Amino acid sequence: MANIAFIGLGNMGSPMAINLINAGHQVCVFDLSEQAIAQVVAQGATTHAKASDCVKGADFIISMLPAGKHVETVYLSENGLINHIAKGALVIDSSTIDSATSINVANGLLEKDINFIDAPVSGGVGGAIAGTLSFMVGGSETDFNQAKAILDAMGKNVFHAGEHGAGQVAKACNNMLLSVLMLATSEALQLGISNGLDAKVLSNIMSNSSGSNWTLDVYNPCPGVMENVPSSNDYQGGFMVDLMAKDLGLAMDTAIKSHSSTPMGALARSLYAMHAANGNGAKDFSSAFELFSQVSTK
């Protein structure tokens, strides 16, 4: 079993750390919220007053932070963990950030012989609790293999996407694609409904035809078609519009920097931004279905 430092105990980080504890690892946690720390310590974690003390002697350092600037500051700033992490340790950053920052942090740490992989996740809070997250990893084959046993305690799929930054790119690509699937499925269903079709009947036809896709098949955005999905629960829970908008911002940033043409993803970002600006930012992203509604009750 491994010595692990876990930095960042938000909605995702806390259950991830607990799954590591339950798998038998020694986990020392740190967060700016004492309450968050207390909850995970109650499950068997240790802690220290300073993050720098947590990482000393750790074989693995896992971080789950809100944005690229936090990751850069935590690791590379003058008082950053770079000065405290042991040579040869492996940093696993599971934050969803831009790939350029991931690469920059990787290079900074490597100068001190600290290894790094970017390992953003998909699967949401539900997946974090259930230990069924997907990890998309960027880094060397060696580091990937070393990390896999640790990541398996928190997820069911661990993909090696490529070199440093590739995990972030893969997540940006997947979520950009997902965002369009949801919009395209929503407008297709609404077009059918406006022309008299039953949403369940049309969903069944398209799911068994070439329109089949994840949002239609297992996360149907039309209320009442499926049970146990956000659309049948007033679009509560799931993956928030605001978070999808953030991920699309990262995807667009990647597209701009690589001179890529992504008309569908670009349109998707603006439609989710429009939806969020109308007060729907905290709803599940399948509520994009409402953008195309013609019913008078909306």
Place this chain on the structure above:
Amino acid sequence: MANIAFIGLGNMGSPMAINLINAGHQVCVFDLSEQAIAQVVAQGATTHAKASDCVKGADFIISMLPAGKHVETVYLSENGLINHIAKGALVIDSSTIDSATSINVANGLLEKDINFIDAPVSGGVGGAIAGTLSFMVGGSETDFNQAKAILDAMGKNVFHAGEHGAGQVAKACNNMLLSVLMLATSEALQLGISNGLDAKVLSNIMSNSSGSNWTLDVYNPCPGVMENVPSSNDYQGGFMVDLMAKDLGLAMDTAIKSHSSTPMGALARSLYAMHAANGNGAKDFSSAFELFSQVSTK
């Protein structure tokens, strides 16, 4: 076994008629091309010099025609089949046309006690030959049930979408969705490639994540990722860009008439039109992948 008249022996109609013959039905065929007739007669069909003679005494009349105006003329014009089809017979129109025309033809035939279903197909020429087409049927429950035994000889999925016209609407919705899936998958793969990812690796990650969709999973648009798909055969075969553009025209027509908002589908139509105008109309629609290419060889 049934007496069937089959009108329209194009790339789709001929193999469909042959599958009916092979299932043991009596099939009388008609087309403007004598060559097309001869080929199906060689497989066991009968024919007559006039379509009106083919439909006399037929229990089922199946048509596979290029556009709504042909369907309207063949059935409802002054010299149309409406004056020759027996009362109580069932017309199965498998042409892909606008739902308004389908409803109009249905109503016209019903005045003479002739029954009608619209039953457009998906699955392409390959599916027509293999007898694995999907049928999306609009019409009454009774007519649907009566037609099902006949359609089963030509396809593996027969869906009842709703009342008259609903088959056309369902197909328009599905193909609009399909067209966007292909574009979104293409731009996501290209974004990854432009940022150093391997197309096979990224395809595998997204297929096993929330980006999963029919075009990514079984019809990958990036050359070399899958065998036996058009992208690995110079985009030959499959479903032509020109036909996708036609179907998107029908979907947009449906959207305009029902005041529906379909931003993704609308953008897709213009991108396929752009691709066709660049000389790619006869390629498989997965060649939309090339729209987002940054490689110098394009």
Place this chain on the structure above:
Amino acid sequence: MANIAFIGLGNMGSPMAINLINAGHQVCVFDLSEQAIAQVVAQGATTHAKASDCVKGADFIISMLPAGKHVETVYLSENGLINHIAKGALVIDSSTIDSATSINVANGLLEKDINFIDAPVSGGVGGAIAGTLSFMVGGSETDFNQAKAILDAMGKNVFHAGEHGAGQVAKACNNMLLSVLMLATSEALQLGISNGLDAKVLSNIMSNSSGSNWTLDVYNPCPGVMENVPSSNDYQGGFMVDLMAKDLGLAMDTAIKSHSSTPMGALARSLYAMHAANGNGAKDFSSAFELFSQVSTK
């Protein structure tokens, strides 16, 4: 002065007919609404119980009808005016309809030696009252020249766009372009506002730079920037969202039939349809500005 029959006395037709009367023409009017007839008769028009009696002996027949099917029926149906209009007379159809129908009606009338031009207008109800409409004319040079004197009584700009149908195409192109100008101006202003700029200051800068366009310069969509425009009057008056959506439907129909790629216009149609479905169909089309609003009061 000329003998003119005027068919269709809606919000546009009535003031147009009155301007013809005021210019000294003999005008015989017809509409399905007796009230509408009475109002124009009170200004000096004559009328008859049947439209067919109005057109007898008329040198010019002007029509202003809601849609292509009305134009086709009024002129070409079994009881249509084609059987009552004098040979050599000139039909001026100012309805905004699809060019294919215009061409069809032109050809039908020409078989009876009746001349035809399509002459859709822009300028709205205000322009109709003030006699400052623009006419976009499709038809022969001879017919255009003959019509010009009549049209000058109702408008200030009379353009010869080309052959039959060209007037409709020109209007579709112009209004598609206009619809995009309004959306692009709105999102640019909102982007500035969200980043702290004053809408008046930014409008002034862009109007004097390469962002200059009709919607920004004389019809600013941001409330308070200009006086006497709909945006400063709760988006009342002007050109309704529903009418813009109708015109965009015609433009898209034209694009589909000619296999044209119009991504901006296609996206515009869906955004106006979305706006209309949210209960804004009767507002002026500059209310599209609200689609991009981030203020909490919307």
Place this chain on the structure above:
Amino acid sequence: MANIAFIGLGNMGSPMAINLINAGHQVCVFDLSEQAIAQVVAQGATTHAKASDCVKGADFIISMLPAGKHVETVYLSENGLINHIAKGALVIDSSTIDSATSINVANGLLEKDINFIDAPVSGGVGGAIAGTLSFMVGGSETDFNQAKAILDAMGKNVFHAGEHGAGQVAKACNNMLLSVLMLATSEALQLGISNGLDAKVLSNIMSNSSGSNWTLDVYNPCPGVMENVPSSNDYQGGFMVDLMAKDLGLAMDTAIKSHSSTPMGALARSLYAMHAANGNGAKDFSSAFELFSQVSTK
């Protein structure tokens, strides 16, 4: 007359510096290219081996640099000009960069009592040579007024957009709008052409109607409609597609950070990126007209 240091002598910077010299100012220039320096020195400028020596004693420091990172490094880095510019001097940065960097540099300089305005330009190389640029200025009223006399020597329009960063935001908004005007004008003209209209006739109609906009009226993208515009010169000269794509990247970055919905601008960025990836990056941006071409010669 003023003492001015001018940093960055590219295609834009050199003629701008020369116009300052011609207006009677003392101008000390610096660039990494000795050739560029020599050309401007030949027109009357002075120079020094180090940029830091150029700015000593200067009342105004004008910079014209490629990207935000250059501006940040030149002014704020350890060896930056911040340590050499006199207190009370005014820095005028005419680079087109993101507003966040402008604000950051402004704040950094202000800590040393150095004043700053962002003053990006529009008008291109032609405007720089002719001294007819437009400046969009972000900064205090006092600094704007002080700068105006200097800027008047290089341009004909000097706009005060707002506080620090507002100049960059105004330019991003204007160029995003411009990019859409060009695409919308192009697709409207092509739609007309595909339906038989003459491009000159249609341009004239729309320019005199509500479709009027800068790209249609003075920079027509259709070859042969206007003389002396890039479209009539094989799309040579003017404003390059690559530069428009860069500006749209900045606009999208601004939109993402402010959670703004800009569907038209977002689609425009992807279309220009597509056009550039097809080998058209060095053409004038009006070559976007070719994206919508249906002629066989393309």
